[in-house]
Amino acid sequence: MNYNWSTKKDWSKEDKLFSRKRNVTNKGSREFEHLIGSIYSHKMKRGVQYESFWGECLFYYLLELDRLTIRYYEQPVNVPINRLTKDHILKEEVHVPDVLTFRDGSRPTLIQIKGGNSKVEQKPNLYKICENYAREKGWEYSLVNPKVTIPEIIKENILWLVNYLRPREYYSALIPEVRRRVEYLHKVEVLRLAKSFEPKVDYRHVLPLIFHLIATGVLLTKISKRIDQTSEVSYGTIFDDINLLFDKE
Secondary structure (H helix, E strand, O other), X not given: OXXXXXXXXXXXXXXXXXXXXXXXXXXXXXXXXXXXXXXXXXXXXXXXXXXXXXXXXXXXXXXXXXXXXXXXXXXXXXXXXXXXXXXXXXXXXXXXXXEEEEEOOOOOEEEEEOXXXXXXXXXXXXXXXXXXXXXXXXOEEEEEOHHHHOOHHHHHHHHHHHHHOOOOOXXXXXXXXXXXXXXXXXXXXXXXXXXXXXXOOOHHHHHHHHHHHHHOOOXXXXXXXXXOOOOEEEEOOOHHHHHHHHHHO
């Protein structure tokens, strides 16, 4: 089967089929009501709800930065589950996994996201049911714990970079010159690069553009170190390092 999702033009069928099956609630996290919310997805062109900031939200931000992730759907399907009640009555319920991802070159992956400070496993019977459901669809199934598996400094960098994904109107006029200067200098500090545009352009207008180019994979910097004005950038991409985070999961 062809898994070249980047060449797919029409997603209207999937948009309807995998529309959100439930809204996020505070159930199960009554003491942490502030953790639920939504983010704007540049890939989906709409809001995406989450129940856990350090679980779902963090993972969705990772998907936003990941070049291979073309599309993702939160709470996408109802997985049927048969449960025996205390009265020995077989009752059918549904479980809604957290997200279905379409990464270029790979099968769609149905994912359950766990938050918290320690690695949490899914109940074996529920994991098997979801795994079988995904297999029947020709998908993969996975359980991820982003708060645990992603190093702290990289989590901070993910939260920093997603703020710069949205392009500003003036970026297009400056991008060619930024790229030219980086290619010439090979490696340069962010602040020095921004100030090299003065007095023609206020360096404070160039700074967000540089971070935008890092977030969108045009400029390379070490994501294992805190990304700020003192970071060194070169011509390249952070996407190889981002991709390794999925391998760790």
